[in-house]
Amino acid sequence: MKVIEVKNIHKIYKETEVDVHAVRGIDLSFEEGEFAAIVGPSGSGKTTFLNILGGLDTPSDGEIKIGGVDIGKLKSSALIDFRMNNIGFVFQAYNLIPVLTAKENVEFIMHLQGRSKKERDSRVSELLTAVGLGDRLNSRPSKLSGGQQQRVAVARALASKPKFVLADEPTANLDSKSTETLLNIMEKLNKEENITFIFSTHDARVVKKARRVITIEDGKLVSDI
């Protein structure tokens, strides 16, 4: 089943001097349960494409459907709600809320979704256990290592039961051991829970694990292996 369908999308930034054509007609689709990496050099349009995939930016032309919904046509407020319910984000710098514990960070998005306390408690516990932090529920981010924080971030991304998880350079700040642990956890979740992961990365270790590698250069799709 197709989770994401991207049809001939373009993104042009209107600058004062010249227009910048960051994405030039990419066609792609992602099936449920994929474990894919998007790679490309700096300035290749990779970040812009990822922003469009994540509903954080809208294409200048073309169509992007997530679960059959053309998100380019959604209004700003509807898009926010759409992101909350359909897309999980993992960021390079973890971006946990420092004043909240691991448990609270994970359940925060479920609060936004209006889930019941019972549901929140069981899912948070289940997710943090899945990422190997079942014993660190009440630790604040400052008490966790970088790798542990990123695992909390993965749990947070999954808390809302999204259609896919978009991870932007998730291993960029991690050492080898933490990277390996994180990738193993995500791979396991992908295989066992059929969760779709899409990475943007420069990291060869991530590329090695990915079952599909998409290369973007100069805003165009160069390869899709």
Added chain:
Amino acid sequence: MIWSIAWKNVWRKKLRSSLVITSVTLGLFGGVYSFALMLGMVNQRVSSLIDNEISHIQVHNPKYIENSEIKHTINDINKLVSSLEKEKEIKAFSKKTKIFAMANVSSKSNGIVLYGIDIESEKKVTAIHRNIKDSAGTYFEKKMRNPAVIGEKLAKNLKLTYYILTNKTISKLEDLKLAENSIDSLKTLVDIKFRIENKFIDAIKNKLSDENFIKHKFYIVKNSINYKIGSKIIVTTQDINGDLTGGAFKLAGIYKTSNSMFDQTSVFVRNKDLRKVTGTIKTDFHELSIILNNIENSKLVANKLQKQFPELEIETWGEIQPELAVTNEYMAVYYYVFLGIILFSLGFGIINTMLMVVLERVKEIGMLMSIGMNKLKVFLMIMLESVFLSIIGGVIGMIFSGFMIWQTSKAGLNFTEMFGEGFEAIGYSAKIYPEISLNYYFGTVILVVITGIIAAIYPAIKALKLNPAEAIRTDM
């Protein structure tokens, strides 16, 4: 959860938040406490004015208001009195003769207002009998011919005072740790009678160092003053026919209110004694003062009486002293304007802090918006943090000011030594009992919350303008 995050965010930078909270606390304490002082002053002035001077309602012949001649007495006073006796709202009333006169004692003279009163009725209406100074005679209690009770200020003007430093006063100074050599110097003045205050003060000054003189002058003078009780005061005035007349009265007692102008001009004598001088008859009265059970009903009762007696001028205390009534009425407005200005300036401090908060948390706000926190919730989170900051400071400030008001209202703040004369010259007591009602506290809480909300608007707009995709990649 938004509330919980906002609350936890307040304590993320403890020092910065504490500084903002402290500034709100101090600002509010300053505002609330100084207002309580002012309210205390005004309320004391109103109480003193009503208790000692004008009561709740006054009745006059309208012609007397225009031209205070002795002949303009209240018409048909008995009819008025029987009507007042039936009115349940009226607690007490007192009829009096009120004429302008000149008081003379040897070479000194002073313009006065001479009140001819019925002592028992007057005691129920005014508080002058409670304001007789210690060791300064009595309120018509001691039997004497033509007794007169006058104010302290008038006594000083007419030189009806003298000063004697006693060993008792000096022994108190010893308790106050005045140096032995100073005590010995002062002892040389013991039992010497000074007729003029300035000469007495000069004599003390010569005996003490400048520091000790400034420190103890007020106490020494206050405890050395004596009044020439029984001295004769010659009063010159007009009789009922408009001819010049006069009489001799004896100083029976000295009172002191917080209004030195009133003390300087108001002299109380028995009506029966005054009648002999002026030739007025038993039903001749110029003023009838009324005290009600409740001051709030002043207007109501005055209007009712005015309808019954259209030929009389019936005024409430607020109509007699409109400037004080207006001040009293607008105290609440004044408070909120005053507090508004304080909170307005504090608001800038909060805006500044909240702007720093937003700028520091660009990445975090970007993340929150990315994962699906809508604009309303982002706004709410920032606004709550701002409201928490202001309300914590506000509550501490109010508790602190409430405690200080409560503490100082027991004994009052005494400015007598520093500003006594100045305060009393304009009718205000120099001993202030700060006070504030709970209503003001509720209003203050609302204003503080509004300040927090308004202070959050600009920083929150800044946050809402962030592009989540860019914010998340900010290097901060």
